[in-house]
Amino acid sequence: MNTYQVLVIGPRRGLVEVLRTRRIPFSVWQEKPSGGWPDAVQQVMAPLWKSPEKIRQIVRDALTDSCYTHIIAGTEAAIYPAAIARRLLGARRSETTTALRCRDKLEMKEYLCDFGVPMTKFMAESTATDATGVFDILGCPVVRKSRKASGGKTLQIIRRESDLVLQHGNRNILEKYVTAPEASIESFVNNGRIQFTNITDYHEKRYVNFVPAAFDTPLATAIQALNRKVIEALKIRWGITHLEVYLTNKGLLFGEIALRPPGGYIMNAIRHAWGFNPWEAFVAMELDEPFDFPDSPLAYAAVEVLHPGAGTVTAIRGETLVQSHPSVREFHLKTRPGDHIIRRESVGQDTGYLLHASESPAARLQLHNELKQQFAIEVI
Numbered sequence: 001m002n003t004y005q006v007l008v009i010g011p012r013r014g015l016v017e018v019l020r021t022r023r024i025p026f027s028v029w030q031e032k033p034s035g036g037w038p039d040a041v042q043q044v045m046a047p048l049w050k051s052p053e054k055i056r057q058i059v060r061d062a063l064t065d066s067c068y069t070h071i072i073a074g075t076e077a078a079i080y081p082a083a084i085a086r087r088l089l090g091a092r093r094s095e096t097t098t099a100l101r102c103r104d105k106l107e108m109k110e111y112l113c114d115f116g117v118p119m120t121k122f123m124a125e126s127t128a129t130d131a132t133g134v135f136d137i138l139g140c141p142v143v144r145k146s147r148k149a150s151g152g153k154t155l156q157i158i159r160r161e162s163d164l165v166l167q168h169g170n171r172n173i174l175e176k177y178v179t180a181p182e183a184s185i186e187s188f189v190n191n192g193r194i195q196f197t198n199i200t201d202y203h204e205k206r207y208v209n210f211v212p213a214a215f216d217t218p219l220a221t222a223i224q225a226l227n228r229k230v231i232e233a234l235k236i237r238w239g240i241t242h243l244e245v246y247l248t249n250k251g252l253l254f255g256e257i258a259l260r261p262p263g264g265y266i267m268n269a270i271r272h273a274w275g276f277n278p279w280e281a282f283v284a285m286e287l288d289e290p291f292d293f294p295d296s297p298l299a300y301a302a303v304e305v306l307h308p309g310a311g312t313v314t315a316i317r318g319e320t321l322v323q324s325h326p327s328v329r330e331f332h333l334k335t336r337p338g339d340h341i342i343r344r345e346s347v348g349q350d351t352g353y354l355l356h357a358s359e360s361p362a363a364r365l366q367l368h369n370e371l372k373q374q375f376a377i378e379v380i
Helices: 013-021 052-062 076-089 096-103 105-113 131-138 217-234 266-274 278-286 319-324 361-374
Strands: 006-009 026-030 043-045 070-073 122-124 142-146 156-158 172-176 182-190 193-204 208-211 239-248 251-258 300-305 311-317 328-333 352-358 376-379
Touching (some): 006 013, 006 076, 013 026, 013 278, 052 076, 070 076, 096 105, 096 217, 105 251, 122 131, 131 142, 131 172, 182 217, 182 266, 193 217, 193 266, 208 266, 208 361, 266 278, 266 328, 319 328, 319 361, 352 361
Parallel strands (some): 006 070
Antiparallel strands (some): 122 172, 142 172, 182 193, 182 239, 300 352, 311 376
């Protein structure tokens, strides 16, 4: 008999599909109306507030009549509301301090500095006195981003002091710009122990991810060690984590960590590369269940996020070739000739994606280069 009752805050389709398949009753709390969850026991439409009192008020007003064994956060904004709701509703508890540190980039970095985690220089914009002082400390250019945004939203690269107009009442973090290649490591965690990891190579940042990365053993070992250090320091007990890291010539630099499934279709790539459904594994971690993870990948996947830049689509070249290619596992195109494409503001914006899998890292790279030459969305 199924004894689970799950509340999903910030629902993701892959997550909900697993709950449906397992016939686990679920409710959803989301910010915007959606017709995608008609079988939900309860649907709550309300902001995912950052204020503890506002979160408690929504829980008291809309959710206290229900009993939940587990509350799962599917998005970045849902992490902190989920931590508070778990306490109020008697579900499996997580630390609210951990949720805060995984949600707020400034608190995250200030806290991890005390554990010796290497990272680029940073400061709260609210503490800066003038633009010249910021550039003296951080160098040029300066990166500005919201402390609680994800996916590149609000990110600015500021190259001139005159362009840095300080906003002392805001919630921004300023950082030294890093030009090094980047990667991420995805971890499935339960009872404070890492059960499985995947390292993703950001082959073309924001656009092309290789899963798993084909890094040499020393680099992969160093990424794994940094990942363990951060997860232990933050006292992350369960769920899935997504840690981003800079691969500089002088060693690794911590970027940030998210306590939720990654975007950029990395979950899809994990499925094809490792041969298991990562959404099923995510649910297992959340429900405190065992999961049989593989020891080695079955294939080497590449996922390309499609966005041609702003403009009007004039042609799509090579679509039939991609659709018929034997190594292509997923291909979804959201645009047609004549459509107007807006400028890409975050990694969540795209006009589709292409995912393929090969038997070796070398074959993956070769196929990626071939398809890049043969397929294009042309705009003017």
